Amino acid sequence: MKRLIILILNLFVIIMASSCKSTNENKSNDLKVEVVETSRNGHQLTKIDSFNTVEPKAIITLNPQKTFQTFTGFGGAFTESSAYLLNQLSPANRKKIIDAYFADSGAKYSLMRTHMNSCDFSLSQYSYAPVEGDKNLKHFSIKEDQPDLIPMIKDAMAASENGFKLFASPWTAPPWMKTNNDWVGGKLKPEYYDTWALFFSKYVDAYKAEGINLWGFTVENEPHGNGNNWESMHYTPEEMTKFVREHLGPKLEKDGKGYLKILGYDQNRAGLKEWVDVMYKNEANAKYFDGTAVHWYESTYKIFAEDLQYAHNKAPDKYLIETEACVDAQVPVWQEDDWYWRKEATDWGWDWAPEDQKYLHPKYRPVYRYARDIIGCMNNWVDGWVDWNMVLDRQGGPNWFKNWCVAPVIVDPDQDEVYFTPLYYTMAHFSRYVRPGAKRIDFESTDKDLQVTAATNPDGNHIAIVFNPSQEEKVFKLQLGELTKTISISPQAIQTINIAN
Template sequence: MSACAKEQSLEVAVYETSASGNKLTKVTEFSISETKASIRLNPEKTYQTITGFGGAFTESSAYVLNKLSIKNRNKIIKGYFGKEGANYSLTRTHMNSCDFSLSQYSYTPSEDKELKDFSVKEDMDDLIPMIKEAMAASEDGFKIFASPWTAPPWMKDNKNWVGGKLLPEYYDTWALFFSKYLDAYKEQGIDIWGFTVENEPHGNGDNWESMHFTPEEMTDFVQHHLGPKLEADGYGDKIILGYDQNRAGLKEWVDVMYKDEASSKYYDGTAIHWYESTYEIFPEALQYAHNKAPNKLLIETEGCVDSEVPKWQDDQWYWSKEATDWGWDWAAEDEKYLHPKYAPVHRYARDIIGCLNNWVDGWVDWNMVLDKQGGPNWFKNWCVAPVIVDPDNDEVYFTPLYYTMAHFSKYIRPEAKVIDVENSDEKVMVTAAKNPDGSIAVVVFNPTEEAKQFSLFLGEKSKDISINAQAIQTIVLTN
C-alpha cells in the first residue's frame, strides 16, 4: 500500500480551536513531517458511559440574557443548545438563591414545617424563561439537576443565610422542600433529572449562601429523609448526587456514602468541583471514588475561572498564563503551589480530558452568561463565563472557553463510552469516546508552543494529522 493510500484510509473530520484564531474551524489540510507521534484507538476496551456536558442556569445568567435584544438572546441560547452550536446535554441550576443571584431569597420564607407557602415565583421572571427557551432550542433535549446553597435561615442552627447546619428537627421538612420543588417545576413544564444534596458542604469561607454537612450528616439525611421522601412522592427515579465540592476531599466522603448497601441505596453518584487547584486533576482521588462505587455516577458539577473580571473581546488573554484564582491570594502557604497562574483555556481542556481519563462521566461549567464585570453577583464574587455580554450596548462575546466546552459537548454525546487510547507524546493530552451512533470523537489538546504531528490509528487504518501550537482538536471518525 502506498503512503498516500494509507494516509487516506481513515476518514475523519477535524475541528480546531487555537490561540492562532481557529474557533471550531474545520481543518482539511495538514502539515506533516517525517517525525510523528502516534495515537492509537482501542474501541474494544471501554470505560465509563457519558452522562453529558454543559453549564449552569443561574439567576445572574438569566437576568443579563433578559437585558439583550431578542436577536442576541436567541444567538446565545442557540449557541449553547442548538445542534449547530455546543448542543449542551447536562445542566445545573440552583434552588433558593446563591451568590450568582440578584439578592438572597428562599422559596419558603415563612416558618412552617408543611411549607404551605412554597413558591418558585422568584424564578419566574428570568430563570424559568431561560430554561424554557433552552428546551425549545434543543433537539436532543438535556438533563437538569438542581443544587441548594442553603435551606432558609429559619431551618438552621445559626438562623443565617451563611454557614451553620440544618437542624435535625427540619430534616423531614427539608426533604419535603425537594419534593415541592419538583412539583413546582413540573407545573412549569420543566422536568428536573436530579439533585446534588448540598452545594459545597464544607462551606465557602462563610462568604455567601452556604450550609454545612459532614459526610455522616449528609448520608443520614439522604438515607433516612430525602431518599424515602422522594420515593414516597413518586420521585424515586430522581438522581441524588452526594458531596459536591473539591476533589481532594473525596475519600472521606465516598467512604461514608458507600459504606454499605443501606448508606448507598439512594445515592446515584458523587458530585465534584475543580477549585482545589488550577492544574492538578487529582487522578488518585477520582480513581478511588470510582473504585469505591464503580456503578455510581461521578460528575464534575462546577468549575469556572473565579476571582477574575472577564477580559472583553480579548481572545489572547484566555490562552495566556495570566489568570489567578482564589487560592493565589487565600490558599494556606503549604497549598499555594496548587494555585499558580494559568491559561484559562488550558485549565478547561486539561481538566475535562483528565476527568474523562479518570472515570468522570459528566462535566458541567458554572454560569453560562455573565456581564463585563463578571456578574451580577450580590457578594461581588466576580467570575468568568464562556459567553460575556455588554447589556448596555447589546453586544455578545463568545470567549475561547465557549469553543473549548463545545469541543466536548458537541461531539461526545450522552451514552457514549469512553474508550482506551494509547498516546506516544506525553506533552499532548488525548481522550476518546464512541458515540451511540457508532462515531468516535477524539479530543486532542496541544498546550505547547509548537505545532505537533501524529498518526491516528484505528485498527489497520490510519490518518496523519497536524495540530497547531496551543490548540484543541476534536477528530470525528464516522467509518
C-alpha cells in the same frame, strides 16, 4: 522502432497503473476524519482539511474494544444572574446565545445544573419557603424564578433538539430551618430534616407545573462551606448520609419520585475519599445515592486522579460527575481572546491560600485549565462535566456578594453586545462531539506532551480529542486498526477528531 515505441508505451501504462494502485491503496488505508480546531492563532471550532505532510513523530492509537465509563453529558448552569442578563439583551442576541449553547448547530449542551433558592449568582438572597415555622411548606413558591430563570430554561429546552438532563442544587435551606438562623453557614436543624426533604419534592412539582422536568439533585452545594461568604449550609459526611438515607430518599420514593437521581458530596476533590467512604459504607447508606458530585476548586492544575479513581472503585456502578468549575475571583477580560491563552492570565487562590499551599495556585492560562481538567476527568472515570455560569457581564456578575467570575459568554447589556470567549469554544469541543451514552475508549499516545482522550458515540463514530499545550506544531499519526491518518495540530490548540464508522 515501432516495437520499441509500443514497448515504451506498455511500460508507461504499467508504471501508471502501479502508481494508481499504490495511491489507491494509500487512500484506502486513510481514516475518514473530520477535524475541528480551536487555537491561540485564531481558530474557533474551525474545520481543518489540510495537514502538514512531514513524517509524524508521534502515534495515537485508538482501541475501541476496551471501554470504560458511559458519559452522561456536558454542559453548564442556569443561574439567575445569567437569566437576568439574557432578559436585558435584544431578542436576537438572546436567541444567539441560547442557540450557541443548545441548538444542533451549537455546543449541544446535554447536562445542566440550576440552583434551588438563591446562590451567590443571584440578584439577592431569597427562599421558596420564606415563612418561618412553615413546617408543611404551605407557602412554598418559586415566584422568584419566574421572571428570569424559568424562561431561560424553557428557551433552552425549545432550542435543544435532543434535550438535556437538568439537576438542581441548594446552597442553603431557609435561615429559619438552620442552627444559626442565617443564610451563611450553620447546619440544618434535626427537627427540620423532614421539612427539608418535603422542600425537594415540592420543588419538583412546582417546576413540573412549569413544564420543566428534573433529572435529579445534588444534596448540598459545598457542604464544607465557602469561607462564610455567601449562601451555604454545612454537613459532615455522616449527616448528609443520614439525611438522604432516612429522609430525602424515602420521601422522594414515597411521593413517586424515586426516579430522580441523588448525588452526594458536591465539593472539591481533595475531600472525596472521606465522603465516599461514608456514602458507600454499606447497602443502607448507598441505597438512595445514585452518584457523587465534585468541583474543581482547591487546585489550579491538579486533577486529583487518585481520588477520582478511588471514588469510582468505591461505587463503580454509580455516577461520578463534575458539577461546577469556573475561572473565579476574576473580572472577565472583554474581547481579547489572547488573554485566555496567556501564561499569567489569572492567579486564583494566590491571595488567600496558606503559604504552604500557594504552589497549588500558580498563574495559569484559562483555556489550559479547562482543557486539561476535562480531559483528566474523562480519563479518570468522571462521566459528566458541568461548567458554572453560562453568561456574565463585563464585571463578572451580577452577584450580590460581588464574587466576580468569568463565563464562556460575556455580555454588555447596555450596548447589547455579546462576546464568545475561547472558553466557549473549548467547552464545545467536548459537549458537541461526545454525546450522552458515549463510552470512553482506550488509547495509547507516544507523545507525552499531547493530552488525549477518546470515546465512541452511540452512533458508532469514534471521537478523539487532542490538546497541544506546547508552542510548536505537532504532527501525529492517528491509528484505528489498520487505518491511519496523519494529522497536524497547531501550537497551543485543542482538536476534536470525528472518525466516521
